Amino acid sequence: MNKIPISDELINDLIKKSGLPGPGSASIREITHLVNLIEKATGMNFVRMEMGVPGLPAPEIGIEAEIDALKKGVASLYPDISGIPSLKKETSRFIKLFLNLDIRQEGCIPTVGSMMGGMVSFLVANRNDRTKEGTLFIDPGFPVQKQQVRMLGHDYHSFDVYNYRGKKLRAKLESYLKTGKISSLLYSNPNNPSWICLNEDELSIIGELCRKYGVIVIEDLAYFGMDFRKDYSVPGQPPYQPSVGHYTDDYILLISSSKIFSYAGQRIGIMAISDHLFNRSYPDLRRYYSSDKFGYSVIFGALYGLSAGVTHSAQYGMAALLKAVNDGTYRYRDDVKEYGEKAAAMKKMFIANGFKIVYDKDLDNPLADGFYFTISYPGMTGKELLAKLLHYGISAISLDITGSDREGLRACVSMVQKKQFTDLDKRLKKFNEDHPIANNN
Amino acid sequence: MNKIPISDELINDLIKKSGLPGPGSASIREITHLVNLIEKATGMNFVRMEMGVPGLPAPEIGIEAEIDALKKGVASLYPDISGIPSLKKETSRFIKLFLNLDIRQEGCIPTVGSMMGGMVSFLVANRNDRTKEGTLFIDPGFPVQKQQVRMLGHDYHSFDVYNYRGKKLRAKLESYLKTGKISSLLYSNPNNPSWICLNEDELSIIGELCRKYGVIVIEDLAYFGMDFRKDYSVPGQPPYQPSVGHYTDDYILLISSSKIFSYAGQRIGIMAISDHLFNRSYPDLRRYYSSDKFGYSVIFGALYGLSAGVTHSAQYGMAALLKAVNDGTYRYRDDVKEYGEKAAAMKKMFIANGFKIVYDKDLDNPLADGFYFTISYPGMTGKELLAKLLHYGISAISLDITGSDREGLRACVSMVQKKQFTDLDKRLKKFNEDHPIANNN
Numbered sequence: 007m008n009k010i011p012i013s014d015e016l017i018n019d020l021i022k023k024s025g026l027p028g029p030g031s032a033s034i035r036e037i038t039h040l041v042n043l044i045e046k047a048t049g050m051n052f053v054r055m056e057m058g059v060p061g062l063p064a065p066e067i068g069i070e071a072e073i074d075a076l077k078k079g080v081a082s083l084y085p086d087i088s089g090i091p092s093l094k095k096e097t098s099r100f101i102k103l104f105l106n107l108d109i110r111q112e113g114c115i116p117t118v119g120s121m122m123g124g125m126v127s128f129l130v131a132n133r134n135d136r137t138k139e140g141t142l143f144i145d146p147g148f149p150v151q152k153q154q155v156r157m158l159g160h161d162y163h164s165f166d167v168y169n170y171r172g173k174k175l176r177a178k179l180e181s182y183l184k185t186g187k188i189s190s191l192l193y194s195n196p197n198n199p200s201w202i203c204l205n206e207d208e209l210s211i212i213g214e215l216c217r218k219y220g221v222i223v224i225e226d227l228a229y230f231g232m233d234f235r236k237d238y239s240v241p242g243q244p245p246y247q248p249s250v251g252h253y254t255d256d257y258i259l260l261i262s263s264s265k266i267f268s269y270a271g272q273r274i275g276i277m278a279i280s281d282h283l284f285n286r287s288y289p290d291l292r293r294y295y296s297s298d299k300f301g302y303s304v305i306f307g308a309l310y311g312l313s314a315g316v317t318h319s320a321q322y323g324m325a326a327l328l329k330a331v332n333d334g335t336y337r338y339r340d341d342v343k344e345y346g347e348k349a350a351a352m353k354k355m356f357i358a359n360g361f362k363i364v365y366d367k368d369l370d371n372p373l374a375d376g377f378y379f380t381i382s383y384p385g386m387t388g389k390e391l392l393a394k395l396l397h398y399g400i401s402a403i404s405l406d407i408t409g410s411d412r413e414g415l416r417a418c419v420s421m422v423q424k425k426q427f428t429d430l431d432k433r434l435k436k437f438n439e440d441h442p443i444a445n446n447n
Numbered sequence: 448m449n450k451i452p453i454s455d456e457l458i459n460d461l462i463k464k465s466g467l468p469g470p471g472s473a474s475i476r477e478i479t480h481l482v483n484l485i486e487k488a489t490g491m492n493f494v495r496m497e498m499g500v501p502g503l504p505a506p507e508i509g510i511e512a513e514i515d516a517l518k519k520g521v522a523s524l525y526p527d528i529s530g531i532p533s534l535k536k537e538t539s540r541f542i543k544l545f546l547n548l549d550i551r552q553e554g555c556i557p558t559v560g561s562m563m564g565g566m567v568s569f570l571v572a573n574r575n576d577r578t579k580e581g582t583l584f585i586d587p588g589f590p591v592q593k594q595q596v597r598m599l600g601h602d603y604h605s606f607d608v609y610n611y612r613g614k615k616l617r618a619k620l621e622s623y624l625k626t627g628k629i630s631s632l633l634y635s636n637p638n639n640p641s642w643i644c645l646n647e648d649e650l651s652i653i654g655e656l657c658r659k660y661g662v663i664v665i666e667d668l669a670y671f672g673m674d675f676r677k678d679y680s681v682p683g684q685p686p687y688q689p690s691v692g693h694y695t696d697d698y699i700l701l702i703s704s705s706k707i708f709s710y711a712g713q714r715i716g717i718m719a720i721s722d723h724l725f726n727r728s729y730p731d732l733r734r735y736y737s738s739d740k741f742g743y744s745v746i747f748g749a750l751y752g753l754s755a756g757v758t759h760s761a762q763y764g765m766a767a768l769l770k771a772v773n774d775g776t777y778r779y780r781d782d783v784k785e786y787g788e789k790a791a792a793m794k795k796m797f798i799a800n801g802f803k804i805v806y807d808k809d810l811d812n813p814l815a816d817g818f819y820f821t822i823s824y825p826g827m828t829g830k831e832l833l834a835k836l837l838h839y840g841i842s843a844i845s846l847d848i849t850g851s852d853r854e855g856l857r858a859c860v861s862m863v864q865k866k867q868f869t870d871l872d873k874r875l876k877k878f879n880e881d882h883p884i885a886n887n888n
Contacts, residue, residue: 033737035528035747057525064522072522072760073514081505081513081764082709084498087476118559118714118754125753129598154752157570157735159600268523271759273559294598296474306476311595312566313559317758318712319513323522 010436011397012048020044029393033149034058034403037392041401053430054421055402058198058377060268061420062341068269071326072319080318087315088305089116096328097276101259103241103332104231107251109259113279113301115309116316116324120228120262120275122309124151124192125158127258127277129308130300131190131222132160134288141224142182144193145409146200146365148226151192152409163188166411168200171369176211183219191216194226195248196233199378199408199416200365203233206248213253222283223250223257230266231339234346235374239339241332255282265377266338267327272320279304348419349375351427356381356417359434360443364405364414380405382414384443391415394441398433451877452838453489461485470834474590475499475844478833482842494871495862496843499639499818501709502861503782509710512767513760521759528756529746530557537769538717542700544682544773545672548692550700554720554742556750557757557765561669561703561716563750565592565633566599568699568718570749571741572631572663573601575729582665583623585634586850587641587806589667592633593850604629607852609641612810617652624660632657635667636689637674640819640849640857641806644674647689654694663724664691664698671707672780675787676815680780682773696723706818707779708768713761720745789860790816792868797822797858800875801884805846805855821846823855825884832856835882839874 020043021028026036037056045052088094097114101107117123132140132155140161143152147164155162163182170178182188191212196203204212216223231238231247238247251257259278264270284301291298295307309315330336353363353375364380366373373379381402383391388404392415395402402415422430461484462469467477478497486493529535538555542548558564573581573596581602584593588605596603604623611619623629632653637644645653657664672679672688679688692698700719705711725742732739736748750756771777794804794816805821807814814820822843824832829845833856836843843856863871 033747035751059525060523062523063520069517069522072517076510076513079504081510081712082501082503083712084500084705085712085714118758121751121755122753150752150755153748157748157752159735264525271522271524271526273526273754273756273758294600306474307594307598310476310562311591311598312563312753313714314562314591315714317559317714317761319760320758 010399010433011440012044012050012399016047017044017396020047029389029396031389031406033407037401037403041396044396050399051426053400053426053433055400055417055419057421058418059420060265060270062268062344064268064271065327065336065341067330067336068267068323068327072323075319075322080322083318085315085318085321087309088112089114089316090321090325093321093325093328096325096332097261097278099332100328101278104238104247105249105251106246107249108281109278110281113281113284115277115279115305116321117275117277117309118313118316119264119273120226120260121150122312123260123275123277124224124226125154126304126308126312127190127224127260128155128158128160130291130303131224131258132158133294134222134291134300135189136290136293137186138189139187140189142188142191143409144191146197146405147194147409148198149407164409166409168202168365168411172207175208176215179211179215183215183221186219188219188221190222190224192224192226194228196229196374196376198228199405200380201373201376201378202365202368203374204248205369209248209250210253213250217254223254224260225250225257226260228260228262228265229377230261232265232342232345232376233374234343234376237339239337241334251280256280256286257283263324263327266342268341269323269327272317272323274316274320274324277304345377345419346375348422348424349379352417352419352422352430353379355427355431355434359438360384364412377420378416378418380414380416382412383441388413388415395437398437400430400433451840451874452881453485453840457488458485458837461488470830470837472830472847474848478842478844482837485837491840492867494841494867494874496841496858496860498862499859500861501706501711503709503785505709505712506768506777506782508771508777509708509764509768513764516760516763521763524759526756526759526762528750529553530555530757531762531766534762534766534769537766537773538702538719540773541769542719545679545688546690546692547687548690549722550719551722554722554725556718556720556746557762558716558718558750559754559757560705560714561667561701562591563753564701564716564718565665565667566595567745567749567753568631568665568701569596569599569601571732571744572665572699573599574735575663575732575741576630577731577734578627579630580628581630583629583632584850585632587638587846588635588850589639590848605850607850609643609806609852613648616649617656620652620656624656624662627660629660629662631663631665633665633667635669637670637815637817639669640846641821641851642814642817642819643806643809644815645689646810650689650691651694654691657697658695664695665701666691666698667701669701669703669706670818671702673706673783673786673817674815675784675817678780680778682775692721697721697727698724704765704768707783709782710764710768713758713764715757715761715765786818786860787816789863789865790820793858793860793863793871794820796868796872796875800879801825805853818861819857819859821855821857823853824882829854829856836878839878841871841874
């Protein structure tokens, strides 16, 4: 039990048996699968940092609303594909109260998680102009969104934003957009995995250039309000979660319930389409849809065709959660800020044991503490580090699969229990002893 | 109130205002939207036959299991994309007990309704061979499945099976398959909208030819066990729901919860992939997915990318329903056979008032009474009939949009209440008086 390091034999044997690729190139789900096997074989509890899953229970408000809806008989009735009225209303309110943006209810549409929100966005935004080719990703980012684009047979481009922060972003961005081949641009803010946060100057550059080149912006707000350096959680009060919506006309917001509401299991997110984009006509959409209108193609084209709407009871759950947050009766930040506290403590331990933070600055400010942070170890590639840490009961994912230019790992704090901190510290110490850092590092 | 016929002015005005196309070419959802407007404007309750939605409450067994799962905290936890173990187990059992087929649990995968099951099937099955082009639909059929193929940029072919029943099916089918361009073949059994049921001879022809030409069969069982001429509902006892699975190796079953369990609201269905297909390698899949294995591409490619799995609580609901049916403690047929009884009564009224049943024979047998039937009126096209019936407080959809060669309408019985039968009869009589049938008909 708990013999550290775990032997190569045992791990390589499990990799061979499971038919998984080596840890370096493994996807998030594949790492999870491998770690499950190692835990089973060793009886050891890993410090699991590979999956971005909520580590908190779902708020009662949502659960109760779902149970109530089920008792009222929603299970037998097809939900309106465009969303139940209360959810559309509370989403529009939420966007006004926390982003200070105006999006009409018609454009506030539930999706089967933001995963589907991304898919629907690509299915429509990347077909609006036959002369364009696909999506530009501001990386590092969530690998599955590139998988979605690839699955649809679209092209994509991407660049690591870390060296193009602030004013430098303009030239870099324009070098892609001026080709005229970009249909849509996607980034997450706060950024998964680096946790850097694009600021108003950068968002205004993105908005201005996307307007100039007719590019639809897809703003992934999976970690809404989780830049804990600010409090974006007071309804109708500044500061507001920054958004590109203040700087361009044609944009889509992806609002996930998984992290701010710890609601990942019910698979519901919101795709909010700006009024201008919702009502905009793109004749080339008729190649795939019965209408040239963007909003109509999203609802009666893509969403209808993917799943005919979102689980009825889950829509009531999400509507109740948004209403509580809008009314100020539930403050989601009080629950999730624990992630930031854990991140601060864990980063300290890694640094104390010879690790470096890969993305360590947010422009000139220290990086926020949040859901993710990134680590490297002198003299090791990300793949090597991931493979070695597995022997010490620590799992994460390699930055290679996130479009990062840098060597290292993404660490997610959510599944790590505070009572595991002593284990983590011990394991990191042992790792550091076993892998002395040459002075030239 | 209830002035019949409703004036042209009123209806045309609503069509203009709503921006909907004329009734003839309107989709199912568009007809529903128009009828809602007419009901609102007239205060009249329509006899609504346009949408194939369950008319029964969802069984308590499913609701209770969902509520229990929510109370246990599943809402915060990402469901396994390939499905929770109990659902996979009960699905595999269900397929053995009611289809007499063996499909391993690994291939029994929940989808966000059979709608997504179709989408996933096309996303993988139609990409397995770069020299092929798409899907062959045995029509008439569900229009949205063709919309899905179109949305993915694939091709499709289709033919109306009514004139190619029995032995005639072979030559017709082979004329398409021998081109070598067909990736997958889809049909629903019982058939939506005609309610004809392919028999074992026909299924064996389909299976044999699809095996010969390397075509993946997608068998849509949305109306599982609803050919009420037989009782397919006794677990482990013949007769079994007929299936192509007895006649070919590479097939997918789409099992919907919407009709047999009246569970349409929770958006959960099952995609069951035959063992042979699940484990089959298609090198061309690597163009879109990280693996050449069919099953792996379905789960970690298409399903992961579309929604990252199915609502967690709904999986528990569906698992409980399947278990109850497998154990013989819940007999779904006792609930849904009411549809057949309504169909028999409603058909009589239509026939008594000059209507004809469009698809009136099932080979040499009288057609079964089920969820749908098809009607026409002498001297009128389907579009004309649909437009005129709206004036009499009766709604349906035109067969034009189902790939049918014939003129007429699809009528769904589920939303029609028995207490509306007298209204229906009155309205049909009035319609018949106002539209005398020429003797030559």
